[in-house]
Every structure is written in C-alpha cells, then in structure tokens.
Amino acid sequence: MSRFRGIWQASLNATKKALTWNVDDWIPPAEKYIFNFSSKEELKKWHLYSDAEFGGLSSASLEIKDDANKSSGVFSGNLSRDVTEGTKWNITRSGFCGMRSKKFDGFIDLEAYDTIALRIKGDGRCYISTIYTENWVNSPGQMEDNSWQSFVFVPKDNWYIAKIPLDHYLPTWRGNVIEAKLEMNPSRILGMSLSVNADGGVPGANSGPGDFKLEIDWIKALRTQ
Template sequence: MTDKNRSQWDLGRFIETLTYFEVIPFLNWVQQLIQGRPQDIQNIPNGGRNMGVILVAGATGGVGKRVLRRLQEQGHKVRAMVRDIDKARSIIGNDFDLVVADITKPETLTSIVMADIQAVICCTAVRVQPVEGDTADRAKYYQGVKFYQPEIVGDIPKNVEYQGIKNLVQAAKKYLSQANEKLIFDFKNPSTELKNIWGAVDDVVMGGVSESNIQLVENTALFAGNVSTANSGGFASVRTKNFDPPFNLSNYEGVKLRVKGDGQRYKIFLRTEAKWDGIGYGYSFDTVANTWIDVHVPFADLIPVFRAKTIKDALPIDFNKICSFQLMLSKFEYDNALNPKFTPGKFSLQLESIKAYGGKTLPQFVLVSSAGVTRPGRPGINLDEEPPAVRLNDQLGGILTWKLKGEDSLRESGIPYTIIRPCALTEEPGGKELIFEQGDNIRGKISREDVAEICVQALKQAFACNVTLEVKAGENTKNSSDWQRLFSNLQRDK
C-alpha cells in the first residue's frame, strides 16, 4: 500500500495499544469485564526472575529434591534431570520441568536437556546402603550414623562419580553462556511468558499509521512491519510490559543483542519508570543485511530521551530498576536529526537473545562431592577415626578416589565452579550454624537441608568461584547466614 491510502488514523488500534500496556486502568477493567475473567497475575513480567534455566542433576536424591524446592521458591526456572520420569514424579511431583537423561550415557545429554542453561547443580552419587541384614534400623543410616557394613548398589563409582561427572561437565560447557553474562531474553527457546511480554507501540499513538508486531518464529523473535511517514509519523516499535519486580543490572556494563537485520539503523531503549510516557535511555545501532551480529550496548553510552529529544539534565540511569525494554525503527535519530539509514516501507529485525554483559563472574557449576576424598592412602591418617567411606574405600569400589577424579574433571574444564564436600549427611532439620573449612580434615555431620541451601547460595557469590570447601554443622542454631562472609574467607583453588 502507498502512504496515501494508509493515511487514515486507526483509533481502534490506538485504544488496543493503551489497553495492552494497561495505560488506562478503566480500559483494562472493561476488557476484563467483557472477557469475564480476572487479570492473570501469572503473566505479569518478573524482572527479578532469572530467565535462564538451572539444571539439577540427581534431582530425586535427598539433596537434589531440596535444591529443586529452594530454586523454585526463589523464582528460578528449574529443570530436573532424571533417569525414570514416572519414578521422579512420584518423588518430586509434577511442578518441575522433567527431562530424561543419564550422566553415564553421554548420548542422552542432548540439546533438549541442556538448552538455555545458565548453571548446573550436580547432586548425583552412587547408591550406598547397609548390607542386607546388617542392621534392622536402616533409618540410622540416613542420620549419619555409620555403624553398619555398607555396600554399593547399582552402577559402580568409576562410572558415576568420575566418568558421569566428566560427561556432564563436557556437555554443560557447550551450552553455558559466558560466566559474566546474564540472560534476559532467550528467543531461541520461546515460551508463553515471552509471548505475553512484548507488544507493539507504533506511531499510531501520535496519529501515524505505521504498523509492526513481534512474533516468535524459527527460534527467534521477529520484529517486523511497515513504517510510513504519513500523518507526520515515521516510527514502529515493540516494547515490554513493565517488570514487577524490575531487573537489577547494576553489576553489569551493558546489554548485548544477537540480531540479524536488514541494514537499517535501529534503537534500543531501557526504561526505569513504570509510567507510560517517561524518559527512555536510548542507543542506536546499525545492522548488516541478512547477517547475524552481536551488538554491545554500553550503559555508559545510553542517551536520556523523551519523545526523541535528549534530556540534558536527566539523572543517570538507575540500573537497579530496569522496568522495560523497547526496540524501535524511526526516521529520526535525536533532536530532529534524521536517521541516515532509514528507509520507509517494510522492515525486519530478528533477535536470538538479549543479555547483560560485563558482570562479576559467578559459579556456573556446583558439584556436591564428599569430605574425605583426599584421605584414602594419605600418610598420617588414623583410619580408626575416619568414617566408613575412608576406611572402606577400596571395598566400596574406590568411591572417594573416583569422586576426587570427578572433581578434577570439573576443575580442569574452565567452567567457574564451586565444589562442596559435606560431612555425613542427615535428615535432621536445617538451620544450624555452618562451619566451612579447606584442606579436607573436617569431621562431623550436616543436614541435607543445609547442603541444599549452600548449593543455591553459591550460585550468587563471586567469592564462591573456583572454590573447594568442606562443611559441617555447628552446635548453635542460626537465624540466617552471612553468605558473603562465609565464602570470602575461603581460598580459591590453585
């Protein structure tokens, strides 16, 4: 169509835009009344939620199922890796994304299992239980009371504790993003949530007749449409609804877009105000026709803009509360300057992802190992004082020896990691003070509840990066832990 026969302003689309973005509460109330249902609060974008997935291996075990619950409570996207999906549902329920895989079979660690992961928590282990008939009170085994004769049940330690861990590490390395990046939008893996976040904001809001939309097609987001300069218009854009809570990107240097465009110059805006018509912090970027490129948008280069005019006395952007994102094609740059690469008519911009970059390096792989892994064969060890796994290492298939080799495969991978070596695991309630040590000399007990909490907290701590620690519970009950202090006192592995 030509501009001439497209110049009729569309009031209906104007109202539709305001309704979608909840600009006028009355319009939304009328819409909900007509539709006969309340607003679905599940569709409110949550900027506090990490958009990437945390993969939990060993998800049906005593520690793993607790890790799942904690991650879910904190709003993370979680994927549980299990060998038997029906058995897993009977143990952890139907509230998690379950995928079938076996770390001892690398061919099962497919893209379906590993796609979109931002971190891995590995709680896998060989099964150790009392020899049949050794003790009638098996419950004591789960309380860290090791007076029985143990035996390995199922696969051997070499396959699980070493080769299995090595398989998982190698698979994860292919899919984990850079350790200093935060995934914000992953359009390669479309979800209902993504579909409900983005909507068009075209020049119809100012009387123009341009049209655009965003669609999730072929594992990308396609921002496309037709820009018209009729009625003094000349821009098309897509924008997210306001995030609640907003994104906190204060620890990053900028955002990175993976895009394929048509050779035109586009803009991205970050907004810190929940109101509709506020200041946007903009950045212009050029595309290369039909070519995928990475566009780095340094926060330091963002320009405060209100309706295409720069604001000279605007406050610096508050990276603690990024309320929304917007992508735009406009005939204008800023302050009435024209976009030198603008062409009216059809346009298209494909996106694979939007990430924050330049942040602190955080652990991306947390491995639950065991205290005592370096003690078998160590000179000066008094076996009478050691737990059964140390005394009976050879009889148990070299369980601790293979655990140590599994740890080493992670250390050598280049993935930022935390290796946790708990003492004897119990089913007691968590909440005791935690004692972190290094050097593998510690003895004691610790609740599986507390180990699960350490796994989750390690992912948030830069001080936990490339660290191996042993942990036991103290005598006193604590109200909360100073996680930064606990991890900051540790030495990184050499």
C-alpha cells in the same frame, strides 16, 4: 545439649561456613539473560506500538520464526510518513514503530553489569534500544518512566552480537535527548524496548518509509570489566 550451648554451636558453625566461602560466591555470573526469543510464550512479555495510535499509517508485527530447530523473534512491518485524513490527533511526526516489554514484576537489577548485548540480524536500518528506569529524572507528578536510549546498527542479512555499554545510553524525554549530565540507575530497571524510525539514525544506515525487519535471538546483560 543445653539451649545456650546449642545457640553457641550454631553460631560457631555459621562463622566457620562464612570463613570458608570462596570469593567467587560473591561475584555474579559474567552474563545474565534478560530476554530469550525462543518461543511464542516469550512474545507475551511484549506489546507493539506505532504512529497508528495517533493517526499515522505505520504497522508492525512480532512473531516467532522456526529455522532448523532454532527459534528467533521477528519484529517487522512498514513505516509510513502519511497520516489518516481528518485524524483528531495533531500528530507532528509519523513513521515509527516499536516493541516494548511489559513491566517487570518489580525491578531487575543490572548494577553488576556494564553492557547490554543483543544477538540480532538486521536489514540495514538503524534501530533504537531503550531502557526504562524508575522515575527520578522527570518533574514531580509525571507518571512516565525515565527512558535511556542508544542506536543499534549492524550490517544487513547476517547475525551479529551488538554490544552497547550502559554509559552510552542517553537520557531522553519523548524521543528528545535531555541536555543534562545524568546517570542511569541500573539497579531499578522496569523494562526495555526496540524501535525504528523512518528518519534519523547513524550515517550509512538505510532510512525512509518502507518495510523493515529485525530478527532477535536474545538480549543479555554483560560484565566486561
């Protein structure tokens, strides 16, 4: 077979293959695992933070719980409004803890999805789900990622799947909502976090200083439409 005829045949075969593709081959799966808290190895993808970094007295831990051949993550600790006497930090508020994922290797693209789902067992407190995206909202020169936040609240002591539409996440800067009409870019997600505050939250949720505990099975992206 001549070189020209070989190129022509390869092109013809590729065209035939393209024409026989099913439309389903172009559609992403209906759900995508982002985090699965099934082993201690998964915990290496996260780090903890709290007001203790700034002179506060709150504390947190993240562990794996094994129960009847099923593992889950346990984010727990204690919230305190107190601050260390004589601290050098001019802390304006205390009583918060969080777990933040380490940055992804590049970005994860959730453009094809419209909802974040978390399978969790709560303690009656309200938690905050945060998505971090590439910085395009903050002022030039600021190195902080953009953050988008939504409350997460489920009834106490039972497993539930909490679903949060992506368009329910509000743009925030250092915990304060940005009063501007902005849209998240779900194709440039850098990381996520879950956090809890002693104050605030949704009506009916427990609040105040004291112990907290949130069990987490997985976090997924869903396509519901």
